[in-house]
Amino acid sequence: MAAQPTHDLLVVGAGPAGSAAAITAHRAGLRVALIDRATFPRDKLCGGGVTGRAMGHLVAIFGDRVPEAGFHQTTHIRFTAGPRVLRQITDAPPIHMTTRVGLDAALQARAVAAGVEDCCGQRIAALDVAEGQVTLADGRVLAAPVVIGADGINSAVAKALFGRAHDPARVGFALEIEVPGLPGDGIDMDMTAAPWGYGWDFPKAHGRTLGIGGIAAKSPDMKGSFQDWLSARGIDPATVRIKGHHLPFGELRPSPGRDHVLLAGDAAGLVDPITGEGIAWALRSGQLAAEAAVIALRMGAPDRALALYQARMAGVRRELSRAMWLAKLVYHPWLQPRFLNLLASSDRLQRRYLEVLSGELDYGDVRLRRLTGLMLRVLTGRSG
């Protein structure tokens, strides 16, 4: 039997998507519980690259650039294809580097300080999404007419709705190591480090994060590739701790929820399949899910929440669908060598690629149509 509502909204998962949803809904007057099995600060495997797009969402949702997250900014990017340097750029749009342990703790603390009820550090003992009910390991029963599942790539909420959290045939996988010490002088992106993906070396305030990622099913020995890649960069793989994590690299979920249950961030499959960017989409979808919940509750129709959310998410879906189409041109094994030659030689393609990468340019922007034109010339073998 359904329990009496204790809140207006339950948010499961307190990463960027969950904290964004919780603070947005609380500011609109809802009683919100923010639930996470982890106690914050907690780590999350991630490059920690925060683009201009993500920064914009941080400011819009949290009121400023969240300086306590400790950002390290760079405008230097080097594109490589293995040992071949394609281009070195020193005036790229700024990308902010952080650690997720710092960023996520800052966002969760902001939500709690605003008045969201902190239900983190408790495992979920039972989850009844149809009834909007969560039983925590300490016996507390939380219930609300709307639930937002922001619980990441292995989302228990998505699993409860659809039987599985993600499609193993399409999901992405990434491996990373942390190298403490002095930061490097910029971002390195190796476009051939993994099939349908790339390798990165990101400078942080106190070291570097190196990783490779791509579509899991197309990289049966990603660990071996990563070890070889590290050796080629002068790092002995036997001396470092390699960690891996799935990400929805181009696995956009057809429906981000059901009736009064909404999915945001990785739980909804919102990662850019070209750049691997997920923080911006997690923040934005969390915010939009909360806005949909607020309106559905004001209408007295919590089951309308999904329709309201889908309408708000149309732009995000369009962006990621365009990215999925373009990813075929960037990463397809037949086309990639031509794409990389063009990237090395065309200033215009480089600029647009950088603008996309740093979140300054949307895939729907008219200038991207010119980029697409260039890409199609790659297909037909004519130079740009």
Ligand SMILES: Cc1cc2nc3c(=O)[nH]c(=O)nc-3n(C[C@H](O)[C@H](O)[C@H](O)COP(=O)(O)OP(=O)(O)OC[C@H]3O[C@@H](n4cnc5c(N)ncnc54)[C@H](O)[C@@H]3O)c2cc1C
């Ligand atoms: C190796 C790697 C590198 C990446 N690099 C970048 C990058 O540089 N820039 C970028 O923009 N994106 C990057 N991404 C993607 C980015 O990390 C994700 O898209 C982003 O974290 C999604 O945020 P989220 O809030 O949806 O989920 P998460 O950040 O995963 O948060 C989910 C939360 O839910 C909680 N949770 C999970 N299950 C339960 C449960 N059953 N009960 C209670 N709580 C639960 C977890 O503890 C967690 O706190 C990278 C991903 C990987 C794997």
